[in-house]
Amino acid sequence: MRCSVSHITSFLLIILSGMLGSSCFSLKYDTKGGGQIPGKTFSVQFVENQARLVEPGLSQDVTNSLKDYLRNNTNLIMVNNTGDNDFEAVITGYEPSTPSTVVAGDQAAQNKFTITIKVRYTCNVNPDLDFEASFSRYKLYNVSGSGFESVKSELTKEIMDELLDDIYKRAFVNW
Numbered sequence: 001m002r003c004s005v006s007h008i009t010s011f012l013l014i015i016l017s018g019m020l021g022s023s024c025f026s027l028k029y030d031t032k033g034g035g036q037i038p039g040k041t042f043s044v045q046f047v048e049n050q051a052r053l054v055e056p057g058l059s060q061d062v063t064n065s066l067k068d069y070l071r072n073n074t075n076l077i078m079v080n081n082t083g084d085n086d087f088e089a090v091i092t093g094y095e096p097s098t099p100s101t102v103v104a105g106d107q108a109a110q111n112k113f114t115i116t117i118k119v120r121y122t123c124n125v126n127p128d129l130d131f132e133a134s135f136s137r138y139k140l141y142n143v144s145g146s147g148f149e150s151v152k153s154e155l156t157k158e159i160m161d162e163l164l165d166d167i168y169k170r171a172f173v174n175w
Contacts, residue, residue, distance in 0.1 A: 037074055037075070037076065037085070037172050038084060038085065038123055038125040038126050038129065039076070039083070039084025039085055039123070039124065039125040040076060040077060040084055041076055041077050041078070041079045041083035041084045041085070042070050042074065042076040042077070042078055042079070042083045042084065042085040042086070042087070043078065043079050043080070043081065043082050043083035043085070043086045043087070044063060044066045044067045044070070044078075044086075044087045044089075045086070045087065045088045045089070046059065046063050047059050047062040047063045047066070047089040047090065047091060047117070048089075048090045048091070049090075049091040049094075050090050050091065050092055051091050051092060051093050051094040051116075052093075052094075053094050053095070053096070054094070055094050058091060058094065058156075059091065061156075061160070062089065062091060062117065062160065063089075065160050065164060066087060066089065066164060066167070069164040069168065070087075070168070073168060074172070082122075082124065083124075084123070084124050084125045085121070085122075085123055085124075085125075085171065086121070086122040086123075086124065087119060087120075087121055087167070087171075088119070088120040088122075089117050089118065089119045089120070089167075090117070090118045091115070091116070091117055092116045092117065092118045092134065093114060093115060093116030093136065094114075094115055094116075095112070095113065095114040095115075096111075096113050096148050096152070097111045097113070097148060098111060098112045098113075098114065109142065109143060109144075110140045110141065110142055110143060111140070111141055111143055111148070112138045112139070112140055113138060113139050113140075113141060113148070113152075113155050113156075113159070114136060114137070114138040114159075115136070115137060115138075115156070115159045115160070115163065116134055116135070116136040117134070117135050117136075117163055117167075118132070118133070118134045118135075119131075119132070119133060119134075119135060119167055119170075120132045121167075121170070121171045123171075129171075129174075131170065131171075133170060135163050135166045135167060135170075137159045137162040137163050137166070138159070139155045139158055139159055141155060
């Protein structure tokens, strides 16, 4: 089997064009789903707790968590006054023990722990993006065992992670 010069040249041209073509294009993956974030700054106002049952420290935790989430997931600069993207929030629900799964004798096997946050987002760059919405997430936990106090911290963190992601998507991904 003989390889002619024209075959070798054709083969090299195909390889070379493939290498050049792939170097001209790049793929960029965005784990948050894309969307252009307007403006350059953000602000988070102190989150008030107006839930029927008030958990001490939750207001400050939600405020700090929202600031940290936006700082870590955007290129926006946090400002103390009103930023290009301003977040105001109120904790409207904190329900640690709503029965979810009932077994024989009308006893709960699992309870549902729910946190609800009402958010007002103001985009001072593009007011068409403004919204006011409630976000609610829950986690189930077993009634038997050590009780709610032993799982409260872990469940609160899991719920907050989901709520923060929901708020981010609604504000910046038009979800």
